[in-house]
Amino acid sequence: MSRPRFDRAAPGCGAEGRAAKASPDSRGPAGEESPVESSEGALEGHAARAARRYLDLLRDALLDQHYLENELRIQHLLECVGAGREADPDKLANPARHMVGPLRRLKQERQAGQLPGGEAEAAASLEALAYAQVGRTRLDHLESCLAAIRDDGIAGDLVECGPGRGGAAIFMRGFLESHELVGPHVWVADRFEIPGAREADGHWRLPLDVNAMREGFARFGLLDDRVSFLQGPPARTLAEASLGEVALLRVDGHDPDEVTAILDAVYDRVAAGGFVIVDDYGAMGCGPAVDRFRSQRGVVEALDRVDWSAAAWRKAAPAGAGSPTAVSASGIDGAGTSAPATATKDLSVVVVVHNMRREAARTLHSLSRAYQRGVEDLDYEVIVVENGSDPEQRLGAELVRSFGEGFRYIDLGEEAAPSPAPAANRGISTSSGRAVALMIDGAHMLTPGVLRLGMLGLSTYAPAIVTARQWYVGPGQQPQMVAGGYGRELEDRLLAQIDWPTDGYRLFEVGHFIGNRDWFDGEWESNCIFVPGTLLEQVGGMDESFSMPGGGFVNLDFFERMVGSPGVNLVTILGEGSFHQVHGGTTTNLGAADELDGLVKSYEDHFAELRGRRFQVPPQRAHYVGSLPPPARRTRARRMSSAESFRAAHAPAADRRPVDPMPVPEELGAEFSDAFWRSGEWHRTMWLGRATHKAPTDLLAYQELIFRLRPDWVVETRTGAGGRALFLASICDLIDNGRVLSIDDYPLADPPDHPRIAYLRGDPAAERSAARASEIVGARARALVILGAAVGPQMIAAFRNYAPLVPVGSYVVVEETILATVWPGFGSTPAAAVQRIVDEGDFARDLSLERFALSFNAGGFLRRIR
The missing domain is CATH 3.40.50.150 (Vaccinia Virus protein VP39)
Known part of the structure; x- marks a missing residue:
């Protein structure tokens, strides 16, 4: 393949034009130089001098030559910090005069491209402050x-x-x-x-x-x-x-x-x-x-x-060939395996599918001209990449083409990989759009205005990437809903209930934001992301190093690289969305909380291994296109009204007992817990005349754990009025097993007297309290630990103290995680401590203990998994 040569613009012209050269007729008598040629020669001389000056300045800037004195100041300050001495004001004020030797060495090192001083401690200087280390x-x-x-x-x-x-x-x-x-x-x-x-x-x-x-x-x-x-x-x-x-x-x-x-x-x-x-x-x-x-x-x-x-x-010319010759060509062939082909269309939509024939058929219909609105003048194609589906789940070219002209089908067959990244890149490389909308999970249906507004966002805020917000079809976060009985049959009834696809915007009536987000919250990924082809050429497509099944954090990595591109604007579409259908995917439909947490943790670790850092949501200054049609106005304050849609889809006949369970809509559970906490009625939750100050359903979860685990000890912190300790001791009595150790530094005038309760006066976060607790329960005790509300650092300290008492399979319960939403001024909340504990990998959330829809400990039931 031939490549473009170094074609040079005529002297004196910028990138947008070329000066016409003087013709032979413009020369004067006897070949004397004409005024035109003389002027052109002067312009060429000026252009050459300007280029020379520019490259000199660029080279000095890349070597940080203009700021060597500042590097010496930084080096001096670091040396003083390391030695514990005060900085020399004279060296800081005038390094060139008072640090002559170091400045001379630094100049020599910049000339030679050596790391300053050759020391490991100084090695970061050139690397950090100079763009060119050479x-x-x-x-x-x-x-x-x-x-x-x-x-x-x-x-x-x-x-x-x-x-x-x-x-x-x-x-x-x-x-x-x-x-x-x-x-x-x-x-x-x-x-x-x-x-x-x-x-x-x-x-x-x-x-x-x-x-x-x-x-x-x-x-x-x-x-x-x-x-x-x-x-x-x-x-x-x-x-x-x-x-x-x-x-x-x-x-x-x-x-x-x-x-x-x-x-x-x-x-x-x-x-x-x-x-x-x-x-x-x-x-x-x-x-x-x-x-x-x-x-x-x-x-x-x-x-x-x-x-x-x-x-x-x-490199010399091959034997027998002439001298090197230039190739007359212009333009750019592309950029890597993820670069789009020659652009002939406005937009290419790339959809990756794997074992989702039912879901993909709906997705492709949502991309058709029969469904999308305002796309009469949009020249677009849809490229469907089948990534190793089972024979009975494959879509086939005939089905794909049935959704309209411009739908193309690629079956990777034996080339399919566990990760969707290669399939996505294959679709990008065969696309012909000036922009690409990438949908790495073909189970996401769209609302009717996504394509029109995606293109509007690209043109309005160029250079830009445009995202559609992600939703689940169903009453809450799909992993938890699946664990509670949500499945394809119920989902089909929900879609029939809203008469989809007659009005695609009614998806909002039976949907739920992925990750409990809202319209104006930050984003970390999108399953329908519009990217200009030029940006893909620069940054590349999906990173195929994310090779595990499902791709791990490959979509998050792609989003981060796109959003973090210098000068690129992030645009979010309001009032539209992509809706994920249940289909047995790698993460979104994994019901067991500990399995899901462990899988996500493995993805985080793999990302850190590839990138040398943990994944971070990139800083964002979002721009918006679109509007909010009535069905989409389900912000947090409005979501409780969605219950009617789920109720109607649950029982086809109102006069009989429902056969299939319908999980409690997530918003209803969260709002009920919030309302019950604010009511203060939990202060009057009594057990045998003692106030427990707990939600009654949390007490019910405690008895379930004691019966299931039969621990030697139940260790609780923050005794309060003593009602919780009495409740726990009563349950131990009923199963004739276990004792309760209650730890608090707050004096209780009349603690409940029960033969199975022992009290320890001391700060639960103090190490001496932990040592005394270990003496009481014994070295081989099998404990269930319940940590009462405390600010984050104290909660973490208490966790460190008593978690060693918990064997694999038993639990640490972090109470009052609800404080993160009902009491923002509380400070570092127990919920923040839970996240830190889970990130360490030894404990995983068990959401099954929150199935009663009322809990002050949401996400705080932590089972030891290793």
């Missing part, structure tokens, strides 16, 4: 290679592997900009997953992030559709990318095997007259690996040492 010598050599490519008209793109903070790649793009060269593309390939911690070599590595890299390009005004980023092992991503000829390949990496793999993947694409630069040729093992590659490939061109580290050679 030094001035190697940047100068890079510019000379680019100039030779330009002057000789060598065809091809520029490829950077292992870019660090991106300095060399930014300089490449800056060279193209300064000389107004059109056509060549800059490719940046890296794993982008170095963890922010000390590595085996003792150096501290800052975490690399593709959006941080893109932010670097944007900071210099050089981020556009002529730069693409390939995330993953560079040898693989470059081999799969739509690279044609390469004019310059620069490899920066210490691993000899990876350097060799990159050369194997790309070298055949390097054009005659193109350059290969190996930045770490001088690193241990890297030079011999490059030498072996050159020997095996028969490379005879001279290997030039650039400096103490880098080496390069220029």
Whole structure:
């Protein structure tokens, strides 16, 4: 495949125009230079000087040359903090005068590209403050290679592997900009997953992030559709990318095997007259690996040492061929395996399906022109990718085409993978839209205005990505609803109840926000996300490193990379949504809470392994398109009115007992718990004349645990009026097993007297209280622990004290998690402590103990799983 050459604009012209050259007729007598030619020559001289000045400034900025004194100030302050001494005011005021030696060494290191001082503790200085770690010598050599490519008209793109903070790649793009060269593309390939911690070599590595890299390009005004980023092992991503000829390949990496793999993947694409630069040729093992590659490939061109580290050679023309020639072409072929094909349509919708024939048929209908509104002038296609479905669940081309012209079907067959990421990328690579709407889970139906408003958001707030909010079909969070009996038959009745698809907006009547969100809350993912094709070319599609079944956090990673793109606006569609149907998926329909928590935790760990950090919801400044039709106005204050829809779908005949259970609508349970707490009636929940100050259904859950577990001890903190301790002791009496240890530092004048109750006066969060409790219950005790309300740090301390008493299969109950919503001023709430405990992985929530719909401990029944 041919690639564009370095075509240069005529002198004096910007990117939007070209100056006409003087014709021979414009020359004066006897070949004298005409005023036109003289003027053009002057303009060319001015343009060359401007380009030279720009590149000098860019190089100094990439090396942080303008702020070396600030680096010395930072270094001095860090040294003072480490030594515990005060900073020297003179050094802070004028480092150039009072830190002459360090400044001279820093300048030398920037010239050579060495890490400051060569010490592990100082290694982060250049890496953190300079975009280019390669030094001035190697940047100068890079510019000379680019100039030779330009002057000789060598065809091809520029490829950077292992870019660090991106300095060399930014300089490449800056060279193209300064000389107004059109056509060549800059490719940046890296794993982008170095963890922010000390590595085996003792150096501290800052975490690399593709959006941080893109932010670097944007900071210099050089981020556009002529730069693409390939995330993953560079040898693989470059081999799969739509690279044609390469004019310059620069490899920066210490691993000899990876350097060799990159050369194997790309070298055949390097054009005659193109350059290969190996930045770490001088690193241990890297030079011999490059030498072996050159020997095996028969490379005879001279290997030039650039400096103490880098080496390069220029590829000669094949034997018998002429000198390097330029290829007359223009434009860009694409960007990697996830780049859309040539854009001929406005929009491509990519839908991935796996064993969901029932659900996908509804989804595809919701994408049809018969259902979507306001799309008469929208030229769009729908690409359905079947990802390894069982034979009886496959859609087939005939069914897909039946939804209308423009519906296309791809069955991956034996190429299917457990993760949907490769299937999504396959759909993107075969798409022809200028924008792509990606639906990684084909069980999501849409409301009728999603396509129209998605395109409106892209054009109104460009550059932008646009998301549709995610909902479940059903009365609450689907994993819990499935555990409570919700299934496909009941869902079918719900959809029949609202007469879907006659009015698609009635989905809001039988839906529930995923994750208890609301219209104006932040987002962390979307199952219908509109992305410009140019952004996909730069950032890439789904990361196929998320290879586990279901893809783990692949969709969250995709959302984070899109939203975190510099200068890109996040647009949310109001009054529309995607509605997930129950279908036995990897996470959303996993009923057991501990299994779900464990699975999500494994996804979090895998994300951290790939990215070197935990997943974080990216900062957002949302923009909006759309409106809120009446059915969509179910914000938190309105959701209780939805109960009628579920009630009507539950019992086809009102005069008989319901056969199938209908879980309590989640909003009703939450609102009832809130209302009961505010009523104060729980203060009058009595047991044998003693106030328990608990919701009666929570007491019922306690008795269930005692009967099931038969613990040796029930350890409770915060005795209160003593009613809870008396209740627990009474249940132990009834089963003739167990005792109660009640711990509190608040004096109780008349504690309940019961032979199975022991009282311990002391702060439950204090270690000495824990030591005394261990002496009382014994080293081998099998305990059930109930932790009374406390602020987060005290709750965590109490948990650390008494959780060791709980064996696998038993419980720690964190009470009063409801305080997070009913008492915002409480401070760090028990609910926050629960999240921290669950994140550690030894305990998982058991939501089955909240099935009575009234609980002050929602999410606080924690079962030890390891």
